Amino acid sequence: MKRYVTDDIIYALATAWAQSALAVIRVSGEGCRKLLSTRFSRPKALLEAPNATLVHGYLCDEGGKAIDEVVAAVYTEGHGYTKEESVEFTCHGSLAVIKELLALFNRLGMRSAEGGEFTFRAFLHGRLDLTQAEAVQELVSSQSQRSRSLALGRLEGSLRSLISDMKEQLLGIVASVEVQLDYAEDELDEFVFPRSKLVDLIKQIKDLSDTYQIGRLYRSGARIVLAGSTNAGKSSLFNLLLKQERSIVSPVRGTTRDYIEADLDIHGIPVRLYDTAGLRESNDAIESEGIRRTERLIGQADLVVYLVDSTELGHVPEEDERTLVVYNKSDLVKPPKGRMAISAQTGEGVGALLTEIAKRLAKGSVSTGDEQVVIESERQHALLENAAQALQRSLVLVDQDIPLDITAVELGEALQNLGELTGEVTPADILQKIFSGFCVGK
């Protein structure tokens, strides 16, 4: 029951999980400045900064290598959002950087915050007045929904069975140790620590944890290519989605010559969006090269959004897993019934389009071919890492012949971490495992 304890240090990404110019990571809890200063290029400046001031510097890894240039907003106790000692880092918004910083904080021994936890602390410290308590309750219940959804029941099928299988293996190892601790040596068979099982389990957990690093979707974002004939409205849609005039729009066919890319977040999924040169027969060498590039991008895309100009129906490709056909300019001409339609000018239908895109991406049309189970959340990653580290420490203890009762502490910690992913493990579960697996009791 870690979740409602307020004396440890928590961290979380405060901005969206997406590629962006800047990101904010929030850290809160007594002693956080001291801990952070050990990885900050100007420890003294961070430690001595008065309340509500900014400190510029670098966050570095254990080897002293800079991970990113950051600006730290420092709040002393009694101030800031949570009214706890806290630091808000503004860093570069590349997903790789964010991920590395979060991993660094985890290694420092800080805890990835639960949804709503910052607000919860703010409330407990009187930051929100009591009339806002209802809002907090709501928050808290959405938090619990999230934590419940993170428990076994809602994990995606194959991931869920993978993790519960690991938990089962660990429970087996724990039970074989606990039975040694709860029954006298002369009542039991000769005990050999199941070392190879442990080594094997550590590898499984590490492998799963590592998918977080290679999970393509979240490393570089999903690639979405806007394609279609010239003047279909690709650049118009591109600008609309980015909420800025990035790409030139004009009634002239073939306006976009080379592709333009930008990052955005679609329903929490980081996406790299490409505006491309319209597809048509062309004698212009530059335009032809542009079209070749478009074709290459289409080949690499996770999803192709193929825009059709409703005012002049030309070639309409087959829909498939990777191709979404969308009729544009719905404000001018009624598109065919039952087809996805939008207006890049008025914005009509764009909400539905985004939902459809997110649905397609989540379906796994993303990881092309590869059926690997991947870890998607920072929290899952942190819990797996902590479990693997605790098991690694227990392995060291076993190899040094340290008595079992101490090894058991590390095994217990690993079990607790896996339990947070799949539902709690209680002493009763361990005893149950002992009684069903071992013939004990005089």
Add this chain to the structure above:
Amino acid sequence: MDYDAIVVGGGHAGIEASLALSRIGFSTLLITQNLDTIGKLSCNPAIGGLSKGNLVREVDALGGEMAHLIDHSMIQYRILNRRRGPAVQAPRAQADKFTYARLAKETLEAQHNLALFMDTVVDILIDDHNRLVGVVTERRHTITCKVMVLTTGTFMEGRIFIGEYDASNGRLDEPAAIGLGSALRKKGFPVGRLKTGTPARVRRSSLDFDQMEIQDGEETMMPFSFDYDSIQRPALPCYITWTNENTHQIIRQNIHRSPLYGGKIVGKGPRYCPSIEDKVVRFPDRERHQIFVEPEGVGTEEMYLNGISSSLPEEVQHAFIHSIAGLEHAQIMRPAYAVEYDFIDPQALFPSLESKLVENLFIAGQTNGTSGYEEAACQGLMAGINASQKLKGEKPLVLSRNEAYTGVLIDDLVTMGTQEPYRMFTSRAEYRLNLRHDSCDQRLTAKGFSVGLQKQEALDRLKDKLAKMDAVKDLLRARRLEEKSALQALRMPEVTIADFLERMPELKAYEEPILYQVELDVKYEGYINRQERQISRFEKLESLLIDENLDYDAIEGLSAEGKEKLKKVRPLSVGQATRINGVRNSDIAVLIVHLDRGGRHGR
């Protein structure tokens, strides 16, 4: 008012409860069915064991009696699991069961303020405010009191089973206590049935020890009690033999004659202590099961067959016992049997062990769904202490999960209840590194003193012990062995303090328990520190107190199940609430928010 306090039942719980109440200064009456069975070891003639040995020493540190009784009746002493690590090693002793029971009765008789009376309680008296005011006995006595501790063991509506035979007994040939169970059911107590069993006793002179392995105890016996440093007792060996395929064959062929398999027994038995028929059925691949043959005392030929409790018919018992090496000609003096009895759901108790249904009624021991002498004793002691606190109008003494197995046990019972006879295990404790048996006095002696039970002498001894331990540590720190100090060398897993005695004769000036504890302290230091953070978190939630009368219906946002469970258990702290089955994280958060709104922790 006839007495300040009445204790019902002279078993291991009742002994501690009645001594605590009378020693603290209240006029106390112990009513028990039979004065000759006070302190009887119903089952195994042994005290202690893993985590149970810790319970005994906790009882001692608080000012209880169990350690004294076993120290002066033991006939073999061992420290179990020495190699598994300091946190889980524990002392266990074979007892001379006659001496044990005689000492128990003598101690009660010698106690000022304590009266003994032989009768059976059949009902309790309650006033208009749901407060207990007295008891009614089988011989129609009505006796009044201000507080009561109920410890009925296996006797409340007890029934024993041997194959097709059954009888209304609490132990073989001892009448059950009839009437009280039904009376309590009628008053609305949540009464259920549990079951346990005991093996046969055989005659020493009929056994062939040449076919068995001999098992001796430690050379030096160390006392369970912290009150003295050494004991001198005669030591007897135990023996080990094994069942075989033939034994299992006989059991399998007759399994249908077991009252358990026939459905006659409804109460649930302990999974951790299965009967031999259970073992054979559940672990068909095992070729043999171990049996410890243990003496029941010095002046008796009875030997206890540890590991083959059974409720099969007597002729089947004969057959399978005679199939075992060394027991071929064993004369069975008492048969194995199972006993089924009433217990009261402990979720109906506060952590003080006071009933939520009837004020001034405290319940302890097997009645609360536990099994084992040590489990009974520690509850009896806590019930006695808290009944005294109630009489004094003071706050109950509730031990925390990180200071005593007793605290773990009681918290488990009142928070989660139990579905089978509850036994202590080290794995039930989150922070067992902190619950070492040798340091119980450091955690508990002062608490025993503060409730008026422990003596000033004990505090002085503790102070003296700590000073000596410091002195030994200084000696070790100062002494260099090769490039390390002796203190550092002691951290190595294979090194013991005994290895230094040759080279450091000055250590010999200190008693064995002092040296032993220094050794464990030194080996453990680093690991203990690693747990500190977790523990301080744990303590934080424990220290968020909840009023026992909190109106859960008035709190918005609790889940329906959570609300129902909270209302049933009525936890006294947020920490306790987190351990209730069915209470969700969101319920805890709502609870914390609610408490905070009430300004309970002043921010």
